[in-house]
Amino acid sequence: MVLLFFCSFYVTSKPIELTDAVDELFINKQLAILQVTSDDVSFEDALNRYRQGEFSPNHEGKVSFGFTRDVIWTSVLINNASSIAIKKVFYLDSAWLDSADFYFVHQHQLVANLFTGDTLPFSLRRSQTRMISEEYEFEPGLTQVLIRFESKDPLLIPLYLTTAQTIQQNAELNHYFYGFLYGAFFILLVYNIVLAVSLKDSRYIYYSLYLLSFLSLNVAYTGHGFKVLWPENLFVQRWAMIFFLYSYIIFGIAFCFEFLKLKTYLPRVYRFSQLIYAALVLLMLAVFINADQLLAVNIGVGLTSCLVVIFISLGLLALKNGHAMVKFFIPAVFIGAGGAAFSAATTWGIIPYNTFLFHGIEIGMLIEMSILALALAFNLKEVDKARITAEVIAQYDHLTGLYNRRAFTINAAPLWELGVREQTPLSMILLDIDWFKTINDKYGHAVGDSALKAIAKTLQQHIRKSDVLARWGGEEFIIFLPNTSQQAAIQLANTIREKIASVAVFHDGEGLSVTASFGVAEYHSQMNKLEELIKLADKALYQAKNSGRNVVCDFPSPITHPSQPQEIAQQDAV
Numbered sequence: 007m008v009l010l011f012f013c014s015f016y017v018t019s020k021p022i023e024l025t026d027a028v029d030e031l032f033i034n035k036q037l038a039i040l041q042v043t044s045d046d047v048s049f050e051d052a053l054n055r056y057r058q059g060e061f062s063p064n065h066e067g068k069v070s071f072g073f074t075r076d077v078i079w080t081s082v083l084i085n086n087a088s089s090i091a092i093k094k095v096f097y098l099d100s101a102w103l104d105s106a107d108f109y110f111v112h113q114h115q116l117v118a119n120l121f122t123g124d125t126l127p128f129s130l131r132r133s134q135t136r137m138i139s140e141e142y143e144f145e146p147g148l149t150q151v152l153i154r155f156e157s158k159d160p161l162l163i164p165l166y167l168t169t170a171q172t173i174q175q176n177a178e179l180n181h182y183f184y185g186f187l188y189g190a191f192f193i194l195l196v197y198n199i200v201l202a203v204s205l206k207d208s209r210y211i212y213y214s215l216y217l218l219s220f221l222s223l224n225v226a227y228t229g230h231g232f233k234v235l236w237p238e239n240l241f242v243q244r245w246a247m248i249f250f251l252y253s254y255i256i257f258g259i260a261f262c263f264e265f266l267k268l269k270t271y272l273p274r275v276y277r278f279s280q281l282i283y284a285a286l287v288l289l290m291l292a293v294f295i296n297a298d299q300l301l302a303v304n305i306g307v308g309l310t311s312c313l314v315v316i317f318i319s320l321g322l323l324a325l326k327n328g329h330a331m332v333k334f335f336i337p338a339v340f341i342g343a344g345g346a347a348f349s350a351a352t353t354w355g356i357i358p359y360n361t362f363l364f365h366g367i368e369i370g371m372l373i374e375m376s377i378l379a380l381a382l383a384f385n386l387k388e389v390d391k392a393r394i395t396a397e398v399i400a401q402y403d404h405l406t407g408l409y410n411r412r413a414f415t416i417n418a419a420p421l422w423e424l425g426v427r428e429q430t431p432l433s434m435i436l437l438d439i440d441w442f443k444t445i446n447d448k449y450g451h452a453v454g455d456s457a458l459k460a461i462a463k464t465l466q467q468h469i470r471k472s473d474v475l476a477r478w479g480g481e482e483f484i485i486f487l488p489n490t491s492q493q494a495a496i497q498l499a500n501t502i503r504e505k506i507a508s509v510a511v512f513h514d515g516e517g518l519s520v521t522a523s524f525g526v527a528e529y530h531s532q533m534n535k536l537e538e539l540i541k542l543a544d545k546a547l548y549q550a551k552n553s554g555r556n557v558v559c560d561f562p563s564p565i566t567h568p569s570q571p572q573e574i575a576q577q578d579a580v
């Protein structure tokens with residue numbers, strides 16, 4: 007019996023020498039494995055089968071056994087060549103195993119059996135590490151450790167022989183890593199929720215939900231949830247990860263559809279979007295009602311691997327149809343969903359397990375989320391630019407490029423207020439092209455437009471930077487002159503009047519002369535509003551029109567000249 011026992015050690019693997027072992031040793035290669043379909047193989051059966059040589063060596067260090075209802079029995083031999091007991095910890099770099107049951111055989115006796123896993127409330131675990139672990143004190147001599155693994159989640163058993171101190175040191179590094187990761191995700195989340203609320207743009211809402219579901223999924227599958235948020239609740243521990251996995255898929259697709267603006271760029275796919283959402287929600291309901299945890303995770307992880315293909319295909323199609331923002335989307339999802347696909351594939355056992363690949367989803371998603379946030383910020387900049395352009399356009403008259411009536415009021419008001427407060431002279435010139443209807447009727451609207459542009463240019467050339475010039479109406483212009491007396495305004499009006507009359511507007515090679523009539527008014531202390539000054543200038547303009555046109559009339563202050571406007575100069579009209 008003893009001979010058989012030692013022979014079987016020889017067949018499977020060599021013992022791990024504790025006195026030589028480094029602080030943290032990855033021991034999957036030293037495991038001997040028996041995969042059984044029924045879970046009624048007892049410890050004694052497993053030990054017998056080990057002794058009969060039914061366990062196979064795991065020389066390649068296989069970690070992932072994929073989605074299986076099988077039970078995995080593993081055996082590892084530990085030799086303590088010293089004369090004192092040595093404490094070591096079996097540490098699984100996985101947080102979602104249903105059960106990991108350890109049986110310690112020393113000198114042909116079962117000396118300890120320790121059960122752990124997700125089927126126990128977290129508080130009942132002897133070892134309170136986030137990942138599954140079990141501490142044991144190895145007596146001098148050879149100990150065989152048989153471990154039974156079972157899970158309704160992917161069967162992933164990256165097994166380390168380590169020490170409590172090393173776990174503590176690693177935990178600190180982990181705290182930094184997850185502190186950074188969750189901090190970064192949290193900032194992105196808050197930033198996008200604020201944008202979603204303030205801009206009422208559905209893309210930011212779906213982005214926030216996509217981000218939140220990934221964050222929740224990560225909290226669940228890394229074991230943070232079980233350790234901190236629901237340590238007693240086995241039901242939540244069983245279903246939270248699956249729920250968040252499906253939420254991540256559904257909101258990922260919803261965000262993709264919104265970001266790619268399917269309605270505009272891929273209308274054919276858009277027609278099916280409601281159907282796709284409904285199908286995904288129904289699928290989620292079905293897997294929960296069916297209550298088959300393993301099947302649910304299997305389908306979920308499968309869909310996660312498909313997301314990268316769906317995202318990139320739709321992205322390329324949208325790009326082809328002219329959606330410029332996709333230049334951000336494609337690299338982002340390539341990295342993010344690509345990382346998720348690698349994590350899924352390594353979990354599934356399609357590609358060999360590697361801790362970097364397993365955490366690919368976290369790094370990938372962080373990069374993806376940052377690029378997408380950048381894209382949304384870029385979009386914000388574009389929206390802002392468009393808003394500013396619209397605002398600028400709304401201020402100017404498109405034909406002459408001068409301020410319009412609204413912009414005139416906005417720009418003149420503060421100068422008016424300042425002048426009134428400081429009691430400096432303020433003047434207004436209102437001018438109207440003479441016989442403009444006749445010009446339009448006789449030479450056409452295009453010639454009328456050229457006249458308007460030529461006059462606008464003349465006006466611009468004669469005013470000061472501090473004056474406010476605008477197109478007041480159809481063929482009317484207005485100039486507000488701060489710090490200008492009526493006398494100076496009249497002088498300027500006459501200069502402009504003469505200049506307008508001398509500027510030729512061409513029609514079929516023939517130059518036409520255009521004239522304008524001017525009304526000038528000055529602020530006086532009984533005025534309260536800018537409009538009152540404009541009204542006076544308008545009265546003076548009316549007088550100018552009645553006085554034969556191509557003249558400047560002023561409206562003297564009622565204090566010195568109580569009633570009639572005065573004609574200053576007159577020339578023949580067109």
Ligand SMILES: Nc1nc2c(ncn2[C@@H]2O[C@H](COP(=O)(O)OP(=O)(O)OP(=O)(O)O)[C@@H](O)[C@H]2O)c(=O)[nH]1
Nearest residue numbers: 438439440441442443444446451452454455480481
């Ligand atoms: N070409 C052109 N014509 C315009 C524009 N805006 C207004 N008008 C024309 O300007 C003309 C103004 O005519 P009226 O108000 O009768 O004035 P008027 O012919 O200049 O006569 P008086 O002002 O009394 O000298 C109308 O025929 C309008 O159609 C424009 O942007 N372009």
